[in-house]
Amino acid sequence: MKPSYILLVTALAALSLPFLTAQQQGRIEDKIVGYGTTRIALPDFRAKGAAQPLMATFNETVWNDLADSGILEILPKTSYPLEVPQSPADFRPPVNGQKSGMWLTDWSNAPVNTNYLGIGYIDVNGTDMVLRGSLLNVGLADVKTASMFANNPYFGPVTEDGARKIAHEYAADILKNLNATSLAGTKIYFVSNRTGQTEIWSMDFDGQNQQQMTRHGSITKMPTISPDGRLAAYATMQNSRWEIRVIDTETRRQQAFVTPATSTITTPEFSPDGKKLWFSMVINDSPLQIVRTNVNGGGLERVSQARAIELSARVNPKTGTEVVFISDRNRHQQLYKMNLDGTGIEMLTAGDGDVSNPAWSPDGRQVTFAWNRGFDPGNFNIFVMNVAKRELVQLTHGNGTNENPYWAPDGVHIVYSNRHGNSTQIYSMLANGQRVKQLTSTGNNVQPVWAAKIN
Numbered sequence: 001m002k003p004s005y006i007l008l009v010t011a012l013a014a015l016s017l018p019f020l021t022a023q024q025q026g027r028i029e030d031k032i033v034g035y036g037t038t039r040i041a042l043p044d045f046r047a048k049g050a051a052q053p054l055m056a057t058f059n060e061t062v063w064n065d066l067a068d069s070g071i072l073e074i075l076p077k078t079s080y081p082l083e084v085p086q087s088p089a090d091f092r093p094p095v096n097g098q099k100s101g102m103w104l105t106d107w108s109n110a111p112v113n114t115n116y117l118g119i120g121y122i123d124v125n126g127t128d129m130v131l132r133g134s135l136l137n138v139g140l141a142d143v144k145t146a147s148m149f150a151n152n153p154y155f156g157p158v159t160e161d162g163a164r165k166i167a168h169e170y171a172a173d174i175l176k177n178l179n180a181t182s183l184a185g186t187k188i189y190f191v192s193n194r195t196g197q198t199e200i201w202s203m204d205f206d207g208q209n210q211q212q213m214t215r216h217g218s219i220t221k222m223p224t225i226s227p228d229g230r231l232a233a234y235a236t237m238q239n240s241r242w243e244i245r246v247i248d249t250e251t252r253r254q255q256a257f258v259t260p261a262t263s264t265i266t267t268p269e270f271s272p273d274g275k276k277l278w279f280s281m282v283i284n285d286s287p288l289q290i291v292r293t294n295v296n297g298g299g300l301e302r303v304s305q306a307r308a309i310e311l312s313a314r315v316n317p318k319t320g321t322e323v324v325f326i327s328d329r330n331r332h333q334q335l336y337k338m339n340l341d342g343t344g345i346e347m348l349t350a351g352d353g354d355v356s357n358p359a360w361s362p363d364g365r366q367v368t369f370a371w372n373r374g375f376d377p378g379n380f381n382i383f384v385m386n387v388a389k390r391e392l393v394q395l396t397h398g399n400g401t402n403e404n405p406y407w408a409p410d411g412v413h414i415v416y417s418n419r420h421g422n423s424t425q426i427y428s429m430l431a432n433g434q435r436v437k438q439l440t441s442t443g444n445n446v447q448p449v450w451a452a453k454i455n
Contacts, residue, residue, distance in 0.1 A: 001011055002048070005328055007010045007326060015085070015111065017410065019177040020136075027239055030047065035274040037073065038071055038073065038115055038116070038178060038434050039072070039073045039074075039075055039113065039114045039115045040072050040073070040074055040075065040114060040115065040116040040117070040118060040174075041064065041074075041079075041081055041114040041116070041117045041118070042062065042063060042074055042075075042079070042117075042118045043077065043118075043119060043354070043413070044059045044071045045058060045059055045062075045086075045119075045120050045121060045122060045131075046086065046121055046122070047121070047122035047123070047124075047129070048122070048124060049121050049123075049124045049131045050096070050120045050158050051123070051124050051158060051163075053164070054129070054158070054159070054160060055122070055163075057164060057167075058122070058131075058164075058165040058166065058167045059165040059167075060367050061163070061164050061168065061171070061184075061206075062118070062167045062171050065167065065168060065171035065172075065175075065182065065183075065184070065206075065432055066118075066174060066175070066204065067163075067435070068413070068428075068430070068435050068437070069175055069180050069182075070180075070412045070413070070414070070430045070431075070432075070435070071175075071178065072178070072180075072411075075112060075113075075114050078208045079111045079112050079114070079184060080107075080112060081102070081106045081107070081446055083102050083106075084117050084119070085102050086119055086120060086121040087120070087121065087132065087134060087150075087151055088119075088136065088143045088146075088147050088150045088151070089118065090102055091104065091143045091144065092101055093143070097280075098174050100447065103138075103367055103428060104136070104138045104140070104143065104146055104266065105138075106141075107138040108138040108139050113136065114138060114239075115138070115139060116135060116136065116137055116138065116148075116174075117135070117136045117138050118133070118134070118135050118170075118174055119133075119134050119136070120132050120133035120134055120151075120170070124158060124165075125169055126280040127157060127158065128155050128156065128157060128158070128162075129155070129156050129157070129158050129163065129166060130153060130154070130155055131154040131155075131156075131160055131166045131170060132151040132152070132153060133149075133151070133152050133154060133170040133173070134149060134150045134151055134152070135147075135148045135149055135173070135174050135177055136148065139236060140173065143352055148177045149168075149173060149177065152170075152173060154166040154169045157346065158445070160238055161209075161315075164208065166185045168182070168184035168185075170394050171186065172184045179408075179432040180321060181204075181402070181409070181410040181412075182410075183205040183408055183409070183410055183413065184205070184453075185449075185453035185454075186204075186205045186229075186408065186450060186451060186452060186453050187202050187203070187204065187205070187225075187229065187249070187453075188202065188203050188204075188205060188358060188415055188426070188428075188439070188448050188449070188450050188451070189201070189202050189213065189223045189225055189232060189249075189448065189449050189451060190202075190203070190223070190417075190426055190440070190445050190447055190448040190449070191220070191221045191223065191446050191447045192212075192314070192440070192442070192443050192445045192446075192447065193370060193443050193445075194442045194444075195212065195443075195445050196441025197214055197216070197217050197218060197219075197220075198218075198220055198221055199213070199214045199215065199216065199220050200212075200213040200214040200223050200232065201213055201437055201445075202249070203330050203440070205408070205428075205437065205450070206376070206437075206439070207437070207439035208441065210440070210442075212235070213232065213249075213252060214235070214236070214245075214252075215374040216236050216238065218236060218237045219236065219237040220235070220236040220237075220239060220448055221235055221236075221446075221447060222235045222266060222267055222268060223235065223449055224246060224268045224269045224270055224277075224446065224449060225249065225270070225451035225452075226272050226274045226295075226451055227270060227272055227273070227317070228274060228452065228454065228455075229249060229451045229452045230248065230249055230250070230454060231246055231247070231248060231249065231255065231270070231295070231397075232246070232247050232249050232435055233245065233246045233247075233257075233268045233270065233275070233277055234268065235266055235268060237281075241429060241446060242259075242262065242263070242265040242266075243259040243265070243280065243326065243376065244257055244259050244265060244268055244277070244297070245257065246277075246295065249442055249451070250454070255295075255296075256296045256297075257277075257296055257297040258297035258298065259297060259298065260281060260291075260293075260300055261299070262281040262282050262283070263334040264281065264282045264288060265279060265280070265281045265282075265309055266279065266280050266281075266288065267279055267280050267311045267312045267313070269312075269313060269314055269315070270295075270414060271281070271292070271315050271319070271320075272289050272315055272316070272317040272320050274295070275294065275295060275296070276292045276293065276294065276295065277293050277295055277297075278290065278291070278292045278313040278314075278315065278323075279292075280310060280311035280312070280313070281291075283302065286307070287308060287309045287310070287450070288309045288310060288311050288332055289303075289304075289305070290302075290304040290310050290311065290313045290342075291303060291312055292313075294321050297344070299300070301339070301365075302356060303323075303340075303342045304325075304327075304342055305342065307325065308328050308329035308331075309327065309328045309333070310325055310327045311325065311326055311327075311330075311355070312324075312326040312337055312357065312358055313325040314358050314360055314367075315360075316360055316364045317360050317362060317364055317367075318362075318363060318364025319364055322336065322338070322339065322340075323337065323338050323339070323340060324336065324337050324338055324348070324358045324360070324367055324387075325337075325338065325358070326355060326358065326395070326425035327355060328366075330347065330351055332351060332352065332353065332354055332355075333354045333355055334347055334348075334349045334351060334354075334355050335348045335358055335367070335369055335385075336348060337346070337348045337356045337387065348367075348385065348390065349385075350373075352373055353371055353372045353373035354371070354372050355369055355370070355371045355382065356369065356370045356371075356380070357370045357404050357405060357406075357440045358402065358404055359406045359407055360407070361407045361411050361431075362407060362410075362411040363411055365387065365388065366384050366385065366386055366387070366407075366431075367384070367385050367387055368382060368383065368384045368385075368395075368405040368406070368407060368414055368431075369382075369385070369405065370382060370383070370403040370404065370405060370416075371383050371384055379398065379400065379401045379402075380401050380402055380403045381394055381395070381396045381397065381398070381402050382395040382396045382402045382403075382414065382416055382433075383395065383403045384414075384431065386396055387401045395414070395432070395433040396416075396418075396433065399418075399420060400416065400418050400419050400420030400421070401419040401420075402416055402417075403416065403417055403418075403419075403446070404416050404446055404447050404448060406448055406449045406450050407450065407454070408428070408450045409450065409451075409452045411431070412427065412430060412431055413426045413430060413431065414428065414429055414430075414431050415427070415439070415448040415449075415450050416428075416429075416448065417445065417446045417447065419446060423444065424445060424446055425438055425439070425441060425444075425445055426438075426439045426440045426445045426448045427439060427448075435438050
């Protein structure tokens, strides 16, 4: 087994700080993210009573959720009028062509020149904060038609978590009305050694609410999450034997799974319908080979038949008929594509360097992966490929080793791990390499996967 595979399969790579720029090979926005030029003004919300100290958390959370969406330009607050409405009722239409108070044109004209305006206010009712939030299209003629929603109520406890809750919900409604998808409610699962052992952890999409999921006290790694977000599968070393465990993500109760007898097992992944689990294992004296089973471990089927290491099988979530995987049949580990039965094998990458960690975008058109070619030979960076066109975009450029990319459910964000020096942390970014955010800081953290919101 090559050293790069030993690193990939059996070790927790200590991975760190990415970079914020992306190589402009054509228009990245056109190829991946699909940016618009939608502009929004978002004045700070005010509050009464016990909610006042929580406004910094609320305002920052709303701002970040919208700024990170990839579709909005939030205009600087220095351009806003001195008088800021809190409700559509605060606007006063012109009388005989003369302004009689705050009006929509204060925001649609210079210096603001915005398309949309988000406003609201927060009060306290007993033990709850109550947000009344509105969104206006300020380019329309009057307040009634401009109000995309007006004074929608949002409720949360008078705590930091409560402030974040109502902020996420308000931002989600803005994005929904602008035909975008909020990540609120989605989870990122990852491997951390912060307790002294490598265990599976979870966190919210923005890095908040980090919680330990497993407590095996051994090497536990490579989580995968079912399409509905309800099950997690992972590899763990138990009694000197590698096993696959499946747990409920909410109750953390172990589900039935019979691990095949093998010396090595790695890279589990749920099928798009959630009925199969794909992974790689040593079969007799063969190198790691790709297999699939039912979600209880039954019905084992061998898929690959090569005298090569083959792993990280990922089924296209849209077609359900094509699989990308990693193989070293070319002497270098490269990205390949095949049919569900292992036929029709094609090499997708150029044959140089080593490739690892493939993941499909939700629309089944793009694959992101790590590749140690490009501007920093020897270090892995994150790439995206349009599989049909074989178009490549490099998203990270040095500042350490960037690996383990995984798409968010919105198809606009990617989470990944990065090693810089002795520190390995998890970051998210837009799928054009912009808006990089560090999500973890304690211990070393790797192998993130982004799970859908449980409905």
